[in-house]
Amino acid sequence: MRVFLAAIPLLIVCSALSAQDSPGGDASKVSPPDKPVTPPKAVEVKPAAETKPAATGIVFVDDFATAQKQAEEKKLKLFVVFSTSWCGPCKKLAAEVWSLDSVARRVAKDFVPVYVDGDKDKATCRKYEVNAYPTIILANADGSLIAKEVGTGGRFTGEAWIDWIDRQLGTGDRLGDLIKAANANPADVAAQRAVADALYAAGRKKEAAEYYARAEKVLEDELLLIKLRKAEAMMDRAKSSPEVAELLNEVIPKLIAKKDERVVEITLNFANQIGRLAGKDNDPRRARQMMLDLMAAFPEHKQMVVFRCNAGMYAHQSGDNETALAEMRKIAEDYKDSTDEVTKIWVDRCERFIKAVEGGHKYR
Numbered sequence: 001m002r003v004f005l006a007a008i009p010l011l012i013v014c015s016a017l018s019a020q021d022s023p024g025g026d027a028s029k030v031s032p033p034d035k036p037v038t039p040p041k042a043v044e045v046k047p048a049a050e051t052k053p054a055a056t057g058i059v060f061v062d063d064f065a066t067a068q069k070q071a072e073e074k075k076l077k078l079f080v081v082f083s084t085s086w087c088g089p090c091k092k093l094a095a096e097v098w099s100l101d102s103v104a105r106r107v108a109k110d111f112v113p114v115y116v117d118g119d120k121d122k123a124t125c126r127k128y129e130v131n132a133y134p135t136i137i138l139a140n141a142d143g144s145l146i147a148k149e150v151g152t153g154g155r156f157t158g159e160a161w162i163d164w165i166d167r168q169l170g171t172g173d174r175l176g177d178l179i180k181a182a183n184a185n186p187a188d189v190a191a192q193r194a195v196a197d198a199l200y201a202a203g204r205k206k207e208a209a210e211y212y213a214r215a216e217k218v219l220e221d222e223l224l225l226i227k228l229r230k231a232e233a234m235m236d237r238a239k240s241s242p243e244v245a246e247l248l249n250e251v252i253p254k255l256i257a258k259k260d261e262r263v264v265e266i267t268l269n270f271a272n273q274i275g276r277l278a279g280k281d282n283d284p285r286r287a288r289q290m291m292l293d294l295m296a297a298f299p300e301h302k303q304m305v306v307f308r309c310n311a312g313m314y315a316h317q318s319g320d321n322e323t324a325l326a327e328m329r330k331i332a333e334d335y336k337d338s339t340d341e342v343t344k345i346w347v348d349r350c351e352r353f354i355k356a357v358e359g360g361h362k363y364r
Helices: 002-021 064-074 088-096 101-110 122-127 158-184 189-201 205-235 242-257 261-276 284-297 304-317 321-334 341-358
Strands: 077-083 111-117 135-139 145-150
Touching: 064 077, 064 111, 077 088, 077 101, 077 122, 101 111, 101 158, 135 158, 145 158, 158 189, 189 205, 205 242, 205 261, 242 261, 242 284, 261 284, 261 304, 284 304, 304 321, 304 341, 321 341
Parallel strands: 077 111
Antiparallel strands: 077 135, 135 145
16 A cells, blocks of 8 residues: 555656656646757867978978078088979878988988079079989088089989989089199199099099190190100101101200200201202201291290301301301300300301301301
């Protein structure tokens, strides 16, 4: 009986709720609440901020002057990449090489990296004669060139470019020693060639050309000396040989132009040969010109009296006695007080020449 009475209130509540919720229930019997129920506000959940990965690879300075100033302050060199927005290999290097931390660390060790846009910084491109992209340059802080690479050289790995940098810096140290040796021995063709080859390998082709020119000049000088010695050797056995004359016609003017005193004796000998020969090979006018050339090239030479006397005699043999006499009289006057025995012999010859020609005779 207690259980039943206790269940009555529960039954009444359930019946009322059932009448309210059922489709046939009378909703008006249920009193509405005093205030409308406000639903809880939705909490706006913002997506977490996107975290960008830290930048990797080389961080380039985009202004050459700024990079140069930094290099001077930090006592570093410059790693300069000349590129453009439209260059395919440039983009490939940027994506596959310059983005690598290993390359960035190697560059940072010795360089301030600088990016030069070839379409914008025309002045820097002109300074380094950049006409193709990419071009990679290593330079000292003062801007002087260490190495230059036009194109990629087929290098699209970090290891390849690290090796290139190491080799160029090593070449730079070696190059300094080579240049010192070449400058200390300007007549050493091997020394000039070694510098030229090293500069060429470093991409410094304009400077390489200068040292190749030096080597070429040394070789030309050596070849002239070889031909001179050959002509001297041949003159001992075949003075009138056409081959000897051809050699001397080539060698003598070049050596006189270089003011090389090794030409003096053979010029005297060759002039004496062509100036005094009989027949069609006789050419005293040319022999005289050789003497005048020696006088102009070696104005202080110890054999000046010999040059002058021979020039006067060749004028006589050419039929110009007026010039010959004037020159011989001047020589006799200029050297009349000389105490040098050889000079006295030539002055005596001049005086005998003057006496003979004034007497209407031909001097031999």
